[in-house]
Amino acid sequence: MRTTVGIVGAGPAGLLLARLLHRAGIDSVVLESRDRSYVEQRQRAGILEQGTVDVLRAAGAGERMDREGLRHDGIELRYDRRRHRVDFPALTGGRSVMVYAQTEVCKDLIALQLKEGGPLLFEAEALAVEGADTDSPRVRFRHEGRESVLECDYVVGCDGFWGVARKAIPAGLTRTFERTYPFAWLGILADVPPSHDELVYARHDRGFALLSMRSPSVSRLYLQVPEGTDAEQWSDEEIWQELQYRFETADGWRLERGPITQKSVTPMRSYVHEPMRHGRLFLAGDAAHIVPPTGAKGLNLAVGDVVTFARALVHLRETGSAERLDAYSQTCLRRVWQAERFSYDMTTMLHRAPDATPFDDGLQLARLDRIASSRAAATDLAEGYTGFPLD
Ligand code: FAD
Ligand code: DHB
Numbered sequence: 001m002r003t004t005v006g007i008v009g010a011g012p013a014g015l016l017l018a019r020l021l022h023r024a025g026i027d028s029v030v031l032e033s034r035d036r037s038y039v040e041q042r043q044r045a046g047i048l049e050q051g052t053v054d055v056l057r058a059a060g061a062g063e064r065m066d067r068e069g070l071r072h073d074g075i076e077l078r079y080d081r082r083r084h085r086v087d088f089p090a091l092t093g094g095r096s097v098m099v100y101a102q103t104e105v106c107k108d109l110i111a112l113q114l115k116e117g118g119p120l121l122f123e124a125e126a127l128a129v130e131g132a133d134t135d136s137p138r139v140r141f142r143h144e145g146r147e148s149v150l151e152c153d154y155v156v157g158c159d160g161f162w163g164v165a166r167k168a169i170p171a172g173l174t175r176t177f178e179r180t181y182p183f184a185w186l187g188i189l190a191d192v193p194p195s196h197d198e199l200v201y202a203r204h205d206r207g208f209a210l211l212s213m214r215s216p217s218v219s220r221l222y223l224q225v226p227e228g229t230d231a232e233q234w235s236d237e238e239i240w241q242e243l244q245y246r247f248e249t250a251d252g253w254r255l256e257r258g259p260i261t262q263k264s265v266t267p268m269r270s271y272v273h274e275p276m277r278h279g280r281l282f283l284a285g286d287a288a289h290i291v292p293p294t295g296a297k298g299l300n301l302a303v304g305d306v307v308t309f310a311r312a313l314v315h316l317r318e319t320g321s322a323e324r325l326d327a328y329s330q331t332c333l334r335r336v337w338q339a340e341r342f343s344y345d346m347t348t349m350l351h352r353a354p355d356a357t358p359f360d361d362g363l364q365l366a367r368l369d370r371i372a373s374s375r376a377a378a379t380d381l382a383e384g385y386t387g388f389p390l391d
Contacts, residue, residue, distance in 0.1 A: 003029040003118070005313070006139045006152035008126045008165050010039055012102060013285030013302035014158035015109035015120075019059050020310035022117040026317070029118055029150055031141050033125035033159075040107050043189065043262060046212050046220060047072075047199075047296035048098040048105070049387030052303045061108050069100035070213070075385065077368055078202040081250040084372040085198070091375070091382035099199075101214050102299055129155050129168035133279035153280065156309060158302070160286040161271070169278040181268040181292060181347065182354050183207070186225045188239060192258025194219045195247075201294075201350055202246050203364060208294075208351045209246035211255075219258070222293075224351050231263040239263075268292040268347065270340055275329040282309055282328055289336045294350060295343035300387055305332050307390050335388055342384035 005021055007014045010032035021028045032039060048056070048069070056062040073096045074087045088096050113120045124143040131137045132155065139150040157165020194213035202209040207224035214220050223242055225234075234242075240257045247255055271290040276283045285302030308331050312324035324331075349367045353360065370377045 001029065001148060002151045003027050004153045005029075006137070006150045006155045007031070008129070008139060008155065008157050009033075009159035009163060009285075009287070010106075010110070010120060010122070011158060011160055011285065011302070012105055012109075012299050013287075013306050014156070015106060015113060016055070016059065016061075016303060017156055017158060017284065017306035017310060018113055018117055018120065019061060019109055020306060021313070022113070023059060024310065024314050024317075026313060027118050030113070030120040031124040031126050031139060031143075031150065032120070032122050034122065036110065036122050039122075040103060040110065043101075043103065043187070043264065045102040045293070045296065045299040046099055046214065047300075048100050049300045050095045050097065051387045051390045052300050053098045055303055055307055055390070056105070061105075061112055064104065064108055065098065065100045068104070068215070069098040070216075072097050072099055072198055074198055076196065076198055076200045077371065078200055078247060078249065079204070079368045080365060081248060083200075083249055083251075083253075084368070086371065086378050086382055086385075088382045088386050091379045092386055095382075095386040097296075097386055099213060105299075126159065126164050129157065129165050129281055132168050132281035135280070137280045154313070155281045156306070157281060157283045157287045158285050158306070161290055163287050165281065166273060166283055166287055168281055169275075169283075173275070173278065175274045177270075177272040177274075179270040179344075180227075181351070182227050183224050183351055184227050184229055184268055185210075185222045185266045185293060186229060186231055186234060186239070187220065187222045187262075187264055187266060188260050189214065189262040190219045190221065190258045190260050191217065192219050192256050193217055195254065195256045200247060201346075203350045203352075203368060204246040205352060205361070206242070206246055209243055210294075211243075211247065219256075225265065226354070227267065229265050231265045234263070236260045266293060270344060272333070272336060272340060274333060276305070276332050277329045284309060284332075288332075289340070291339055291343035292347045293343075294346040295339065295384065297339040297343050301336060301339050304335050304390055308332055335390075338384075338388050345384075
């Protein structure tokens with residue numbers, strides 16, 4: 001089997017890359033280790049930045065998003081039983097975000113790929129990327145019980161944090177940067193209309209809580225829990241009670257309850273792998289970097305990487321210049337580190353560490369108060385949340 005771009009992984013990064021290349025007339029093959037329904041059902045991110053929305057539209061993948069997605073012009077910060085709204089368009093010259101789940105983005109891209117694009121193989125597990133520093137890199141993979149080789153001009157590792165592509169870069173050439181956090185998120189899906197029409201990020205002495213949504217009738221809520229928590233340790237009643245405590249306001253706001261249909265725990269990590277390229281192997285999305293979810297950046301960063309790669313490859317084809325492809329790692333890492341910073345700031349401003357001192361609490365409240373009282377501080381948050389520009 002031979003293709004121009006071998007793509008490992010059919011998460012948002014791999015699927016969007018295949019779509020962008022198809023639109024540019026460049027062929028690709030996508031290898032995904034899991035089955036289609038697993039990829040389509042895996043509950044993860046929910047917020048698309050303005051730039052991501054624009055890219056999906058331009059790729060002809062925005063039709064259902066525009067019909068069913070919910071445009072959000074702000075978020076609410078809640079602390080000290082008070083609420084403060086951050087108005088995105090007013091602070092950023094018109095930018096906003098879209099609530100449209102990763103599951104739905106993946107469903108839309110899979111349907112388009114299967115209908116119009118090149119091969120997308122499910123249950124095809126990449127075993128190794130070989131020859132990254134040669135002119136003909138290969139992906140060795142297993143599909144339908146047989147081992148095969150995909151010969152490529154380029155390989156893009158979009159296989160997430162636990163994938164194999166990153167391992168093809170010699171350890172002596174790489175640097176990794178990592179931070180773990182002593183807490184995790186317990187996330188639920190519930191069949192109840194969202195109790196607020198925008199996302200609510202709450203800082204509380206008992207820990208962080210987030211109110212989000214999937215549709216006008218389905219809520220998505222998160223609670224900060226200790227690292228290593230098992231979701232089954234929490235009964236539905238305990239979850240609702242804890243959410244109620246953390247969202248409580250002096251003005252009597254009420255959290256509506258409903259049947260919980262899913263519960264899971266997400267660990268928190270910051271991670272950057274440098275460089276994001278070795279020869280003809282490129283890393284994109286979670287394969288190269290992880291952010292804690294508080295800034296809603298993971299999916300959007302994955303989109304940024306593959307847009308940068310696709311544009312660089314098109315540039316090479318149109319002009320003969322590999323300059324942009326050669327700058328891939330640098331271009332992406334600038335944006336990645338901005339997202340790392342933003343996600344770290346949001347996480348440390350809103351979560352309560354197990355060893356937090358009264359001084360730490362005071363600083364958190366001061367940071368929140370600053371955003372509530374200074375247009376400059378609020379603008380910094382709004383620009384970060386709605387997203388840094390794509391190159
Ligand atoms: P992934 O979505 O991880 O896709 C990688 C794909 O590669 C997977 O389909 C995997 O099956 C496949 N793969 C792996 N190994 C191989 C192999 N050897 N061969 C073939 N295929 C392989 N972000 C937010 O913004 N908000 C959130 O609430 C949020 N929640 C999250 C919860 C969890 C549990 C996780 C893990 C992430 C969450 N994220 C969240 C981050 C966001 O979902 C990711 O940043 C986003 O999925 C990155 O997309 P990706 O395509 O790079 O990687
Ligand atoms: C969602 C997840 C996030 O990490 C976030 O910051 C906002 C929303 C969500 O799943 O809806």
